[in-house]
Amino acid sequence: MTTAQTTELDVQPTPLALLLLGREADPRSERGVECxxxxxxxxxxxxxxxxxxxxxxxxxxxFVLGHHYQRDEVIQFADVTGDSFKLARxxxxxxxxxxxxxxxxxxxxxxxxxxxxxxxxxxLPDLAAxxxxxxxxxxxQVAECWDVLTEAGIAEQVVPVxxxxxxxxxxxxxxxxxxxxxxxxNAQRALEWAFEQGEPSATKVLFLPDQHLGRNTAVRxxxxxxxxxxxxxxxxxxxGLTAEQLRDAKMILWRGHCSVHGRxxxxxxxxxxxxxxxVNVLVHPECKHEVVAxxxxxxxxxxxxxxxxxxxxxxxxxxxxxxxxxxxxxNRFAPEGKEIVFLDxxxxxxxxxxxxxxxxxxxxxxxxxxxxxxxxxxxxxETEAFAKLALERMxxxx
Ligand code: 13P
Ligand code: SF4
Numbered sequence: 464m465t466t467a468q469t470t471e472l473d474v475q476p477t478p479l480a481l482l483l484l485g486r487e488a489d490p491r492s493e494r495g496v497e498c499x500x501x502x503x504x505x506x507x508x509x510x511x512x513x514x515x516x517x518x519x520x521x522x523x524x525x526f527v528l529g530h531h532y533q534r535d536e537v538i539q540f541a542d543v544t545g546d547s548f549k550l551a552r553x554x555x556x557x558x559x560x561x562x563x564x565x566x567x568x569x570x571x572x573x574x575x576x577x578x579x580x581x582x583x584x585x586x587l588p589d590l591a592a593x594x595x596x597x598x599x600x601x602x603x604q605v606a607e608c609w610d611v612l613t614e615a616g617i618a619e620q621v622v623p624v625x626x627x628x629x630x631x632x633x634x635x636x637x638x639x640x641x642x643x644x645x646x647x648x649n650a651q652r653a654l655e656w657a658f659e660q661g662e663p664s665a666t667k668v669l670f671l672p673d674q675h676l677g678r679n680t681a682v683r684x685x686x687x688x689x690x691x692x693x694x695x696x697x698x699x700x701x702x703g704l705t706a707e708q709l710r711d712a713k714m715i716l717w718r719g720h721c722s723v724h725g726r727x728x729x730x731x732x733x734x735x736x737x738x739x740x741x742v743n744v745l746v747h748p749e750c751k752h753e754v755v756a757x758x759x760x761x762x763x764x765x766x767x768x769x770x771x772x773x774x775x776x777x778x779x780x781x782x783x784x785x786x787x788x789x790x791x792x793x794n795r796f797a798p799e800g801k802e803i804v805f806l807d808x809x810x811x812x813x814x815x816x817x818x819x820x821x822x823x824x825x826x827x828x829x830x831x832x833x834x835x836x837x838x839x840x841x842x843x844x845e846t847e848a849f850a851k852l853a854l855e856r857m858x859x860x861x
Contacts, residue, residue, distance in 0.1 A: 517831070564586050572586075573634075674717060
């Protein structure tokens with residue numbers, strides 16, 4: 464693994480053009496299809512009252528989950544908020560709720576469907592809320608990769624570890640091949656577990672789809688070297704790697720990334736340190752390796768929130784994660800005298816997380832309150848069985 468490979472991120476094409484808000488479909492994407500409803504107008508002054516009334520009418524029948532990157536207008540209606548790991552655990556916490564409304568993105572709703580009972584229905588308020596990172600690993604590409612590893616004679620030594628930010632198909636592949644899911648809160652434990660598997664033990668991990676989380680965890684947290692990692696490019700024959708490179712590697716990283724966290728750069732870090740002397744730089748592990756290496760602290764969204772809760776009054780923080788969360792934290796902690804800024808000068812929302820807005824939430828809740836099940840996310844039984852195996856391995860990690 465060379466530094467030159469990490470900068471390939473800059474030239475990797477975005478595989479999908481952005482879809483108009485809830486109005487179009489891309490069948491190659493994990494993000495689903497067109498929103499079928501008549502959405503209320505965003506300028507309707509009664510949206511908050513309408514959401515509240517529909518939620519009250521549904522009572523215990525509905526459980527609303529909200530990821531930290533959701534808009535304030537949506538998060539105010541969440542029964543629980545959290546990072547991907549917390550929400551995966553919380554999804555199953557209300558077995559009496561008939562409807563789980565997931566304010567997050569498609570792969571999170573799929574995971575909730577896998578982890579909840581068959582009679583609970585998981586609903587995503589806008590079916591176009593996908594994740595560009597999850598779209599970077601398709602089932603066909605990953606099956607082809609496994610063939611490449613088999614050809615190189617190493618498949619038996621490889622344990623797949625897939626980031627939560629992947630489609631149910633990829634999670635099922637992972638379960639089928641003895642691997643586990645991880646999130647940004649438990650990636651190190653998942654990798655340690657993976658390297659203990661096999662006979663006598665696994666010598667390699669196929670980490671997908673986020674190259675940065677895989678590299679950062681292996682190198683920063685577990686003491687591996689950059690040379691222990693190779694980058695598998697699904698758009699090149701044999702992943703762009705020789706059999707020898709695959710045999711020598713400990714970490715085979717899938718060439719995927721988050722388009723939001725991928726925007727932070729060494730320049731953003733240098734710039735904020737110059738602008739705000741004494742600032743603490745705190746970034747999400749989906750950021751590039753050089754950004755993580757230059758930061759003071761690194762962790763998942765839940766970690767970021769806890770770090771700021773524990774921070775002393777008067778401290779200064781530059782945060783490298785999605786803007787909805789950073790803005791919310793800046794407002795929350797300003798009265799305590801904690802100065803919190805966004806790491807980059809340019810605005811950087813996750814456009815797909817942002818697709819879930821108040822009109823979509825109102826439409827969803829009102830439809831459910833009228834007995835119309837809309838935007839259901841349902842994973843087929845076979846995929847569910849193997850994906851659940853991989854998710855349960857994650858939930859059982861020490
Ligand atoms: P976490 O929720 O695990 O921090 O991940 C961030 C993210 O990008 C979710 O899509
Ligand atoms: Fe996907 Fe990145 Fe958005 Fe998370 S922040 S949903 S990883 S594009």
